[in-house]
Amino acid sequence: MRLVVVGGVAAGLSAAARARRIDRSLEIVVLEKGEDVSYAACGLPYLVEGRVRAAEQLVVYTAGHFRRERNIDVRTSTEVVAIEHARRRVVLRGGDSLPFDRLVVATGARPDTTGIAGAGLPHVFTLHTLRDGVRLRDFLREKRPRRAVVAGAGYIGLEAVEALRARGLDVTLMFPGHDLLGRHDPELARVLIAHIERFRVDVRAEQPLRSAAALDTDLVVLATGLKPNVELAAEAGANLGPTGAIQVSDRMETSLGSVYAAGDCAETTHLVTGRAVYLPLGTTANKMGRVAGATAAGARERFPGVVGTSVVRVCGLGVAVTGLSKEQARQEGFEPVAARIESGDRARYFRGRPTTVELVADRRTGRLLGGLVLGEDGAAGRINVVATALHHRLCVDDFEQLDLAYAPPFAPVWDPLLIAAQQLQKAM
Amino acid sequence: MRLVVVGGVAAGLSAAARARRIDRSLEIVVLEKGEDVSYAACGLPYLVEGRVRAAEQLVVYTAGHFRRERNIDVRTSTEVVAIEHARRRVVLRGGDSLPFDRLVVATGARPDTTGIAGAGLPHVFTLHTLRDGVRLRDFLREKRPRRAVVAGAGYIGLEAVEALRARGLDVTLMFPGHDLLGRHDPELARVLIAHIERFRVDVRAEQPLRSAAALDTDLVVLATGLKPNVELAAEAGANLGPTGAIQVSDRMETSLGSVYAAGDCAETTHLVTGRAVYLPLGTTANKMGRVAGATAAGARERFPGVVGTSVVRVCGLGVAVTGLSKEQARQEGFEPVAARIESGDRARYFRGRPTTVELVADRRTGRLLGGLVLGEDGAAGRINVVATALHHRLCVDDFEQLDLAYAPPFAPVWDPLLIAAQQLQKAM
Numbered sequence: 136m137r138l139v140v141v142g143g144v145a146a147g148l149s150a151a152a153r154a155r156r157i158d159r160s161l162e163i164v165v166l167e168k169g170e171d172v173s174y175a176a177c178g179l180p181y182l183v184e185g186r187v188r189a190a191e192q193l194v195v196y197t198a199g200h201f202r203r204e205r206n207i208d209v210r211t212s213t214e215v216v217a218i219e220h221a222r223r224r225v226v227l228r229g230g231d232s233l234p235f236d237r238l239v240v241a242t243g244a245r246p247d248t249t250g251i252a253g254a255g256l257p258h259v260f261t262l263h264t265l266r267d268g269v270r271l272r273d274f275l276r277e278k279r280p281r282r283a284v285v286a287g288a289g290y291i292g293l294e295a296v297e298a299l300r301a302r303g304l305d306v307t308l309m310f311p312g313h314d315l316l317g318r319h320d321p322e323l324a325r326v327l328i329a330h331i332e333r334f335r336v337d338v339r340a341e342q343p344l345r346s347a348a349a350l351d352t353d354l355v356v357l358a359t360g361l362k363p364n365v366e367l368a369a370e371a372g373a374n375l376g377p378t379g380a381i382q383v384s385d386r387m388e389t390s391l392g393s394v395y396a397a398g399d400c401a402e403t404t405h406l407v408t409g410r411a412v413y414l415p416l417g418t419t420a421n422k423m424g425r426v427a428g429a430t431a432a433g434a435r436e437r438f439p440g441v442v443g444t445s446v447v448r449v450c451g452l453g454v455a456v457t458g459l460s461k462e463q464a465r466q467e468g469f470e471p472v473a474a475r476i477e478s479g480d481r482a483r484y485f486r487g488r489p490t491t492v493e494l495v496a497d498r499r500t501g502r503l504l505g506g507l508v509l510g511e512d513g514a515a516g517r518i519n520v521v522a523t524a525l526h527h528r529l530c531v532d533d534f535e536q537l538d539l540a541y542a543p544p545f546a547p548v549w550d551p552l553l554i555a556a557q558q559l560q561k562a563m
Numbered sequence: 564m565r566l567v568v569v570g571g572v573a574a575g576l577s578a579a580a581r582a583r584r585i586d587r588s589l590e591i592v593v594l595e596k597g598e599d600v601s602y603a604a605c606g607l608p609y610l611v612e613g614r615v616r617a618a619e620q621l622v623v624y625t626a627g628h629f630r631r632e633r634n635i636d637v638r639t640s641t642e643v644v645a646i647e648h649a650r651r652r653v654v655l656r657g658g659d660s661l662p663f664d665r666l667v668v669a670t671g672a673r674p675d676t677t678g679i680a681g682a683g684l685p686h687v688f689t690l691h692t693l694r695d696g697v698r699l700r701d702f703l704r705e706k707r708p709r710r711a712v713v714a715g716a717g718y719i720g721l722e723a724v725e726a727l728r729a730r731g732l733d734v735t736l737m738f739p740g741h742d743l744l745g746r747h748d749p750e751l752a753r754v755l756i757a758h759i760e761r762f763r764v765d766v767r768a769e770q771p772l773r774s775a776a777a778l779d780t781d782l783v784v785l786a787t788g789l790k791p792n793v794e795l796a797a798e799a800g801a802n803l804g805p806t807g808a809i810q811v812s813d814r815m816e817t818s819l820g821s822v823y824a825a826g827d828c829a830e831t832t833h834l835v836t837g838r839a840v841y842l843p844l845g846t847t848a849n850k851m852g853r854v855a856g857a858t859a860a861g862a863r864e865r866f867p868g869v870v871g872t873s874v875v876r877v878c879g880l881g882v883a884v885t886g887l888s889k890e891q892a893r894q895e896g897f898e899p900v901a902a903r904i905e906s907g908d909r910a911r912y913f914r915g916r917p918t919t920v921e922l923v924a925d926r927r928t929g930r931l932l933g934g935l936v937l938g939e940d941g942a943a944g945r946i947n948v949v950a951t952a953l954h955h956r957l958c959v960d961d962f963e964q965l966d967l968a969y970a971p972p973f974a975p976v977w978d979p980l981l982i983a984a985q986q987l988q989k990a991m
Contacts, residue, residue: 145976178910178971187912290970406966417976418969439964446968455968482606484615515973516944522966523951536867538834538950540874540883541846542718543606545943548573548845 136161138431139225139235141215141367143167144174145417146398147241148196149424150431151207157432163207164233166225168214171265172198177417179268180294183275184301190269218371220391237393237431240368240381241424244399244415247362251286253348259355262291271356275302280353283307286344288315290447292358293327296336297450299356306336307352311343316447316454319462322475323507326491327449334450361415363400378402378413385437387427395431397423404440407458407504407525408467414441442525443505446515453514457522458505461495470498474558478551480513482543492517492555494531498563501530508551517552531559564589566859567653567663569643569795571595572602573845574826575669576624577852578859579635585860591635592661594653596642599693600626605845607696608722611703612729618697646799648819665821665859668801668809669852670792672827672843676785679714681776687783690719699784703730708781711735714772716743718875720786721755724764725878727784734764735780739771744875744882747890750903751935754919755877762878789843791828806830806841813865815855823859825851832868835886835932835953836895842869870953871933874943881942885950886933889923898926902986906979908941910971920945920983922959926991929958936979945980959987 138154140147143165151165165172173196181187198209217226224234246261248254254261258280260271274280283299285292288310299306308331315324328338347355363380365373374390376382380402387395398420405412422438429436446455464471473495479487490510496503506521508514524534535556541548566582568575571593579591593600601624609615626637645654652662674689676682682689686708688699702708711727713720716738727734736759743752756766775783791808793801802818804810808830815823826848833840850866857864874883892899901923907915918938924931934949936942952962963984969976 175910175971175976177969177976178912181910181912181971192912416969418967421976422964441966444966444968446970446973448970448972453973457966457968482603482609484606484609484620512940513944515968515970516941516947519944519948519965519967519978520951522968523948526961526965527955527957529955533954536850537947537954538869538872538885539846539947540872540885540943540950541605541844542874542876542943543603543609544876545874545881548603548605548849550947 136236138163138237140165140239142241143172145420146424149421150239150428153425153428154432157434165209166213174265180298182268184298220371239427240396241398242364242400244361247360252346259347282352283354284352285356287358293449295356309339309342320460376402376411380413386430395427397427406440444522455508455514455518458525464504476555485544492551494555494559496531564664566591566665568593568667570669571600573848574852577849578667578856581853581856582860585862593637594641602693608726610696612726648799667855668796668824669826670828672789672791675788675790680774687775710780711782712780713784715786721877723784737767737770748888804830804839808841814858823855825855834868872950883936883942883946886953892932904983913972920979922983922987924959
């Protein structure tokens with residue numbers, strides 16, 4: 136019995152490793168079209184910044200490790216050009232083919248630079264693969280550019296802004312519309328833009344990029360979003376979902392028998408709205424990959440979905456979100472009420488700093504719908520409490536009762552989360 | 564209509580403030596036998612350490628503030644010596660009495676030094692009131708002691724050890740039995756003792772203190788536990804619960820009509836075991852106080868109980884617990900399974916440090932029962948996720964699916980909580 140995995144980064148290798156754990160006798164082959172496997176793509180901005188000194192530091196495991204330690208045959212520079220589902224085989228570039236009994240599609244995503252002229256110019260970069268990161272880092276070292284434009288205000292764009300400012304470049308951030316981090320939240324946008332501007336970044340909202348070539352700058356980073364690599368699966372007949380990514384069950388089954396999909400090429404379920412969502416993140420890719428591997432190896436595991444949690448550092452500020460913003464909740468048909476508070480994140484004599492917490496709930500049911508935490512420290516820890524609450528459909532009055540930890544070095548006696556919940560309760 | 568509150572620290576003032584918010588016309592009188600109100604008792608170790616420079620920094624609000632800003636009559640140095648329930652009045656030291664319509668008993672707790680000879684000697688201290696903290700701080704300044712003994716390994720004892728070591732004293736920590744932080748957990752005890760010993764503290768387990776007078780030392784801190792101040796309520800006829808503290812409903816009603824109790828004098832419900840528990844902590848006191856005030860003012864609010872969350876810094880190490888340890892779970896009739904893992908708390912290039920996570924679950928039901936997090940940073944944030952899960956009776960397989968935040972400055976891609984959950988799942 137042979138399991139073939141297409142793609143050797145987060146989801147693909149998680150699938151392979153999980154399948155191996157469940158079935159020691161399975162033959163497992165991972166086909167990766169790039170030269171690198173198992174790298175921490177989220178570390179790329181810090182390679183650019185210089186905090187990560189060598190690209191190798193971002194490689195979690197090598198292909199050799201998988202072969203030697205886990206009996207997983209990882210082949211790099213091996214591109215799959217077709218899935219022949221009826222014949223249960225994949226066709227490789229060059230014409231060879233490889234039969235499979237089970238197939239995991241973990242083809243990932245690619246930067247979406249559709250409609251941008253000059254995306255291929257030597258001074259224009261994306262930040263998606265390890266090679267992308269190395270190329271940008273080397274360009275910075277060798278060409279010593281002074282001015283940069285970052286197009287796109289998702290988390291990669293904002294991390295790129297921080298990294299380039301840290302290297303001393305004059306940075307312009309431009310993005311279409313008014314939203315940052317893909318969050319419809321005008322107040323968040325206002326706060327973040329003001330924060331970024333304090334680091335002397337030229338921020339330009341409502342500026343979609345049409346031509347990288349036309350910009351008067353030394354360097355352009357295109358962080359204009361990701362597009363799922365669905366072509367292989369779609370051409371083989373797998374259904375795509377409403378988001379345009381590959382549709383999968385909670386066991387990562389595609390519409391094709393014995394074919395599973397996971398990671399940035401697939402959609403998942405948003406547990407707050409109950410609807411399909413495309414949120415390509417490393418944590419989700421790993422979780423989906425594990426379940427795809429388990430299913431492919433014959434075990435019963437499931438991945439129910441996400442609540443939309445993420446955190447990003449923007450010029451030193453931790454920005455963490457989960458669930459829906461008030462505006463998003465309205466669009467989803469809820470009747471949202473929000474409370475936003477600012478409070479110290481610990482005792483003042485332990486360098487307590489202001490932290491902002493917003494909670495959003497549905498007026499009709501009292502159910503918590505989302506949250507936002509801004510702070511230097513502790514933003515991730517606090518958003519995780521909200522995320523846990525969202526997973527289990529807590530109401531505001533339950534949330535207000537949470538027995539959270541307190542000691543002066545770590546938190547104030549009324550945690551900012553509870554203060555926000557009390558405010559929200561009043562507003563309901 | 565007059566509400567009288569006995570006790571003016573955490574629970575008492577929370578009750579008064581909440582009652583005022585609900586009913587602007589209520590007459591509210593707070594009677595505090597000490598000279599100070601509304602102080603942050605949890606900051607006392609840091610006053611001793613010197614990090615808090617003036618005792619006033621620990622006073623959150625003054626009696627004057629409550630009078631002026633909230634129309635609450637706070638009387639300090641006013642001791643209630645009896646509650647005459649039938650006549651609906653309290654009797655004050657000196658013989659005056661004060662009628663009430665509603666009464667909140669927030670008499671707090673006192674250090675339990677029963678059976679310890681020499682507890683009243685000038686070089687022997689407890690660390691409970693603001694005066695205690697000031698007295699110890701002044702003693703350190705004036706007498707410049709070199710050697711100290713701390714008796715008791717609860718959180719106050721361990722914070723006192725850290726504070727006295729920070730001031731350069733030779734410190735001996737002695738305690739009866741083997742448990743630290745009131746947690747039956749031999750492995751935790753082993754790790755913590757080893758950690759404290761690295762700070763050159765002489766740690767002596769199985770050493771109950773019988774006589775402070777007999778110790779050859781310059782200074783003794785008695786941190787031998789707290790005893791609820793139940794006498795006033797008990798003499799008036801209020802029922803005590805199985806823990807010896809005042810029994811209250813989830814609305815903070817005592818067995819006496821129109822009399823409510825909250826804070827360190829009262830017990831509450833442990834939501835994991837469903838049984839009464841006495842856990843005197845500032846966060847719980849504030850929450851109970853709010854509900855007592857609401858009930859006294861005629862509103863319907865409830866405080867369902869706690870899951871036993873706490874965090875303490877021990878010689879720089881964050882130690883956070885919630886729910887039950889494996890041993891405690893066994894004693895409560897569960898069939899506990901535990902998994903303990905060590906992992907980095909964020910990316911290495913962001914100064915990732917080892918953090919330890921233990922999760923405990925019930926083999927029969929899969930239900931999560933408790934957790935422990937040790938780490939320099941993030942211990943409070945992570946334990947709060949476990950606490951939220953305990954409030955809502957999550958099973959291990961639910962917990963494993965949590966959509967937690969990830970970015971290199973804040974967490975590793977597999978959060979230590981999720982790694983622990985995966986290990987626990989395997990062990991079930």
